[in-house]
Amino acid sequence: MQLIDKLSILADAAKYDASCASSAAPKRSSEGKSGIGSSNGMGICHSYTPDGRCVSLLKILLTNFCLYDCQYCVNRRSSDVPRARFTPEEVVTLTLDFYRRNCVSGLFLSSGIIRSADYTMEQLVRVAKLLREEHEFRGYIHLKTIPEADPALIEEAGRYADRLSVNIELPTQLGLQTLAPEKEMGSIKQAMQTIYTGQQTVLNEPKAPRFTPAGQSTQMIVGADETDDSTLLHTAESLYGDFRLKRVYYSAFSPIPNSPKSVPLAAPPLLREHRLYQADFLLRGYGYSAKELLDGPGHLALDIDPKLAWALEHRDVFPLDLNRAEPAMIARIPGIGIRTTKRLVELRRQRRIRYEDLTRLRCVLAKAKPFIITSDYHPRQADTSSFALREQLRDRPQPQQMALWA
Amino acid sequence: MIILDCDDLFDTWRQQARWLLSHQIDPDQVSWSVKEDADLFASDDHYPPHNGPFQARVPLELLELLQNAAQYCGDQRWSLLYEVLWRVSHGDRTAMMAGDKLGSEVHRRLKQVSREAHHLHAFLRFIALPPCNVGKDLEVKAALLETQKLPEYVAWHEPAHDILHSASQHFVGRMGKHRWMIATPKDGVFYDGERLIHKRQCPAAWQSLARHADDPHGELWLTYYSHIFNPARLNPKVMQGHLPTRFWKNLPEGPLIPALISEARTGKQRDGQARQIAERRGKVIRSGH
Numbered sequence: 078m079q080l081i082d083k084l085s086i087l088a089d090a091a092k093y094d095a096s097c098a099s100s101a102a103p104k105r106s107s108e109g110k111s112g113i114g115s116s117n118g119m120g121i122c123h124s125y126t127p128d129g130r131c132v133s134l135l136k137i138l139l140t141n142f143c144l145y146d147c148q149y150c151v152n153r154r155s156s157d158v159p160r161a162r163f164t165p166e167e168v169v170t171l172t173l174d175f176y177r178r179n180c181v182s183g184l185f186l187s188s189g190i191i192r193s194a195d196y197t198m199e200q201l202v203r204v205a206k207l208l209r210e211e212h213e214f215r216g217y218i219h220l221k222t223i224p225e226a227d228p229a230l231i232e233e234a235g236r237y238a239d240r241l242s243v244n245i246e247l248p249t250q251l252g253l254q255t256l257a258p259e260k261e262m263g264s265i266k267q268a269m270q271t272i273y274t275g276q277q278t279v280l281n282e283p284k285a286p287r288f289t290p291a292g293q294s295t296q297m298i299v300g301a302d303e304t305d306d307s308t309l310l311h312t313a314e315s316l317y318g319d320f321r322l323k324r325v326y327y328s329a330f331s332p333i334p335n336s337p338k339s340v341p342l343a344a345p346p347l348l349r350e351h352r353l354y355q356a357d358f359l360l361r362g363y364g365y366s367a368k369e370l371l372d373g374p375g376h377l378a379l380d381i382d383p384k385l386a387w388a389l390e391h392r393d394v395f396p397l398d399l400n401r402a403e404p405a406m407i408a409r410i411p412g413i414g415i416r417t418t419k420r421l422v423e424l425r426r427q428r429r430i431r432y433e434d435l436t437r438l439r440c441v442l443a444k445a446k447p448f449i450i451t452s453d454y455h456p457r458q459a460d461t462s463s464f465a466l467r468e469q470l471r472d473r474p475q476p477q478q479m480a481l482w483a
Numbered sequence: 484m485i486i487l488d489c490d491d492l493f494d495t496w497r498q499q500a501r502w503l504l505s506h507q508i509d510p511d512q513v514s515w516s517v518k519e520d521a522d523l524f525a526s527d528d529h530y531p532p533h534n535g536p537f538q539a540r541v542p543l544e545l546l547e548l549l550q551n552a553a554q555y556c557g558d559q560r561w562s563l564l565y566e567v568l569w570r571v572s573h574g575d576r577t578a579m580m581a582g583d584k585l586g587s588e589v590h591r592r593l594k595q596v597s598r599e600a601h602h603l604h605a606f607l608r609f610i611a612l613p614p615c616n617v618g619k620d621l622e623v624k625a626a627l628l629e630t631q632k633l634p635e636y637v638a639w640h641e642p643a644h645d646i647l648h649s650a651s652q653h654f655v656g657r658m659g660k661h662r663w664m665i666a667t668p669k670d671g672v673f674y675d676g677e678r679l680i681h682k683r684q685c686p687a688a689w690q691s692l693a694r695h696a697d698d699p700h701g702e703l704w705l706t707y708y709s710h711i712f713n714p715a716r717l718n719p720k721v722m723q724g725h726l727p728t729r730f731w732k733n734l735p736e737g738p739l740i741p742a743l744i745s746e747a748r749t750g751k752q753r754d755g756q757a758r759q760i761a762e763r764r765g766k767v768i769r770s771g772h
Contacts, residue, residue, distance in 0.1 A: 081706055088710035089760045107659035109677075115656035121605050122725065124736060126712035127744045129721025136711060142768060151756065157765035158756075171703065177636065177658075179609050180704050331715050331755040344715060424582035437587040 078161060084171065086161040090141040090152050091187060094244075094296060095328040096219070099133040099182040101291040102239040105215040112213020114176060114183075116239070121182045134185040134219060135175050139163055139200055143189030147246070147257040148340050149301040151333040152189050158334070162191075165204040172208060176216055183217025183239075184208070190223065190259075198226035198234065205237035217291070224260070224268040231268060232288075235275045239291040240323070243268045248312035252302045256339060266320075269293065273320040292323030299353060300345030301330040307371040310356055314367040317360065327353040352377040359383060362415060363408055380471040385411040388448055389463040395448040396456050399430045410448045411470075412441030444470060485513040489561055491645070493553045496561050500568055506535035510569050515561035539572035545579060548593065554645045555592040563588065599642055600650035606730045609636035609663060610696040628688050630673050630680065634664040639693040639733060647672060648681045655679060666693035701735050708736040713755040714747035 100120030107113055122131035140162035141152040151158055163171075172184045186204055190197050201220050208214040219240040222231055235241055243265055247253050250262045272293045279285040295316060297309055313325040329350040332342055356377055359365040363384075370383050378386050388395060388411050397406055399421055408418045417438050421430060432454040435442055447458035447466055458466060485508065489496035496515070503513055549564050567589055570578035577583040581590040612633060628634075636658070640647075651665055651672045664673045671685030682689075722740075731737030746758070 081703055084703060085706050085710050085757070086760060086763075088707050089757050092711050092713050092755060106656035108656050110659055113657070113659045113661070115653075117656075121601070123605050124708065124734065125722040125726040126708065127719050127722050127740060127747065128713045128716040129718035129725070130713070130716075131725065132708070132711060135707065137707075144768070154768035157767055159760060159763040160766045160768075174700070175704060175707070177609060177611065177661075178704060179607050179638070179654075179657075329716075331713060334754050334756050334761060336754075347716065347718075420581050424577070424580055427577050427580070430582070434582040437584065438581055 080167060080171070083161040083163055083167070084137070086159050087138045087141060087163060088136070090158070090189075091136045091138045091185075093151065093328065093331055094136065094185075094187060094221075095130075095326040096242065096294055096296060096324070097131055097133045097136055097185065098219075098240075098294075098324065099217040101323060102217050103287065103290045107213075107215050110213070112215060113173070114214045114216035116182070116215065116217055123180050123182065133181065134183050134217060135172050135181045136185040137163070137168070137171075137187075139165075139168060139186060139188035139197075139204070140191055141189050142191050145190050145257070145259040147260065148337050149246070149256055149298055149330060149333070155337070156333070156335060165200060165207055168204045169207050169212065172216075173212060173214070176214075181216075183219070185219040185221075187221035188223075194223045194225035195227050195230060198223045198230040202230060202234050202237065205234065209237050219291075222268050222272070224264040226268070228268075228271045231271045232275055235272060235289045236286055238289060240294060241272050241289050242294045242296070243272070244296045245312070245316070246296065246298050247302060248297055248304055248308055252304060256302060269295070269316070269320040269322075276321070293320065294322060294324040294326060296326040296328050299327050299329050299350050301340050305374055306349070306353060306356070306376040307367075307374050309353060310360070310367040310371055310377075313357055314360055325357060327357070346379065348379050349376070352379060352383060356383040364405060380473075381467060382411070384409070385444060385470060389467055392463055396450045396459055397448060398450040400425055400450075400452060410445055412444030413449075487513065487515050487561075488517055489515060491560075493550055496553065496564070500565050501539075502534055503565065504539045504568065504572060505537050507537045510562065510566040513562065513565065515565075539568075541568065541572050542576075545571055548579060548589070551596055552589050552592045554596045554599075554649070556644050557592070563592075596644050596646060599644045600646045602730065603640060603642055603646060603650045604653050606726070606734060607638045607640045607665065608733070608735060609638045610698045611636055611700075612692075612696060628664075628673070628692070629686060630675060632662060632675055634662045634673060634692075636661060636663040637693040637696050638663070638665045639690075640665055640667055641729070641733060642667060643729075645670075652679065664689055664693065666690045698735070705736060705739060709739060709743060710757050710760070712743055712747075712757075714743070714757070715755045717744065717747040719744050 098120050101118060102116035104117050106115045120133055122133050124132040126132060141158065142160050142162060143152045143154055146153045146155055168186060175181045176183070186201055188197050188201055205218050205220055208218065218238045219242065220234050220238040222234060222241045222243045224243050245265050247256060253260050253262055272289060275288045279288045297312070299309065309327070316322045316325060327350050329345050329347055330341065332344055336342055356370050359370060360367060365387070369387060371377065377383055388409065397410060399407060404418050404422050407413060407421060408415050417440055420438055424430060424434060429452040432451045435445065447456050447461065449456065487499050489499055549568065553560070553564060567578045567585060570585070578585050579589070580586040612635060647665065647667055647670050654663060655674060660676045662674060662676050665671060666685050666689045669685065671682045671689045673680045673689070731740060
């Protein structure tokens with residue numbers, strides 16, 4: 078099979094993994110050195126595909142032959158898809174070619190399970206080792222980790238890769254039993270623990286070789302089973318806590334050709350995935366806890382974002398006086414982000430904040446208005462009920478044309 | 484009215500601004516313009532060449548901010564900066580802040596400039612030239628380049644602001660000892676493996692080399708781009724927000740985009756697999772090998 082045919086099959090097979098980040102790598106440069114590649118912590122999106130997703134890395138599978146039969150996966154062994162397998166050298170050639178063209182900032186390599194977990198992991202590590210050692214490649218490398226692989230192999234991977242990820246896919250043991258019978262929550266968490274331990278070992282040891290400097294991440298599929306947003310968010314929160322994960326990705330289940338009966342035929346609304354990302358961002362960046370966002374079972378609201386939902390539930394806190402309030406509380410005002418909060422605090426050291434300033438700082442005023450006080454403004458809506466406010470502020474779905482071919 | 488021309492050079496502007504400030508010349512009294520325009524408004528006022536008595540003190544961060552904002556190409560490019568400098572040097576630091584009217588315009592420009600630098604890092608595409616010894620044609624070209632050496636990689640890019648010189652430093656770290664060149668309609672850079680050479684007017688030979696480079700192995704990237712796209716998640720609006728259409732014409736994948744969108748609209752929405760893959764014969768793997 079020609080390289081280009083393999084590429085088409087193994088890129089098509091890799092598109093269901095949401096992550097494509099090339100950020101958080103340490104500073105590396107090839108200036109005046111043999112070899113190629115650099116990284117500086119900032120990710121670069123070299124292109125965007127018409128699904129609105131960023132192309133930052135060459136994201137491919139080493140092979141889509143797979144012994145597992147995960148029901149949600151297009152590459153499960155019972156799936157009738159064309160199969161292909163790259164040699165490690167072919168992956169290296171492609172990575173370097175795309176890198177020199179400035180089409181990507183590195184490689185994100187995953188694989189179906191062939192022969193054994195250890196054998197598969199060895200192959201992945203081999204690619205990273207070839208790139209780093211033979212070709213002195215200093216770009217970004219993200220390797221998927223096979224949970225059941227020998228911890229020694231995972232540790233080796235962590236020394237070559239900027240990022241490792243172990244996909245949890247379904248957050249409950251029951252979900253895994255039903256849809257991914259070969260997978261097991263215990264071994265997934267064990268692999269996360271191996272990576273976490275590796276990171277802790279080199280922490281505060283500037284001379285030690287680096288270990289996954291861009292951290293570890295995982296992915297959960299949304300809408301392949303009945304799991305609700307509350308379970309997803311609480312799982313994410315404990316993963317951030319237990320293993321210091323850098324990111325949890327949420328991937329709306331994408332229906333696959335010849336779908337088995339055990340998984341839905343239709344995708345969940347992409348808006349659900351979007352709301353989960355918003356909530357996740359509040360967990361990571363704003364100091365919210367999962368319990369504050371979803372107390373008890375259920376889904377996040379689709380018609381309002383989770384920050385607005387929290388504010389509507391906590392009207393006693395608002396309106397907040399922007400000239401006095403604690404920065405952490407300002408950041409909880411809908412329509413005002415961390416960056417704007419910082420700018421407001423800077424500005425109020427010089428003079429009083431006026432309503433007009435918020436326009437210039439490009440706040441989403443329609444959302445912020447009911448929740449703020451400035452030196453020249455007091456909200457008229459302060460006494461409006463949360464129910465009425467929600468009616469005013471909720472996103473109305475765009476009218477949609479019926480699909481012609483559905 | 485004083486009309487000045489700084490030839491779009493920050494250091495020249497800086498000298499001029501320092502002189503103006505030392506004479507306490509109000510921003511209303513001065514404007515920057517290119518030479519031909521300047522003649523239209525030429526004034527007979529004469530000013531002493533030496534610096535005046537006013538000693539301005541400004542924070543170091545202001546200089547950096549002005550230097551970055553100066554890369555923005557647009558109306559009032561230089562006079563806006565003088566107004567900021569004037570206000571800060573007279574004790575009003577809000578002029579540097581995004582909450583201020585003038586400051587918010589400065590910050591908008593800074594954002595555009597850094598976004599455009601990022602666009603260079605992201606959307607520029609290098610094409611490998613064949614090795615130098617393959618023909619007379621290329622030797623002639625090398626001679627035309629003034630650098631005497633042919634680059635190994637060339638790129639054509641059309642930035643909206645004057646970011647090329649500072650932002651192309653990024654590729655020195657990225658490309659190692661390789662020689663590369665970036666040509667634009669305005670300026671150009673050439674890295675010979677050791678030094679980065681910047682030409683304010685990109686030589687025609689550079690432009691022609693970059694614009695007409697052959698890319699016999701471009702198919703792989705196009706294949707990858709088409710197959711990593713998930714047609715079941717079509718969302719062209721988000722894509723265009725991140726990848727403005729003005730870049731499409733210089734991206735090899737640009738011409739693919741309209742067809743991928745329309746194919747996804749007409750019936751590919753149910754699953755994520757590309758048509759070319761669905762048409763091929765599949766292979767089920769028997770359990771237990």
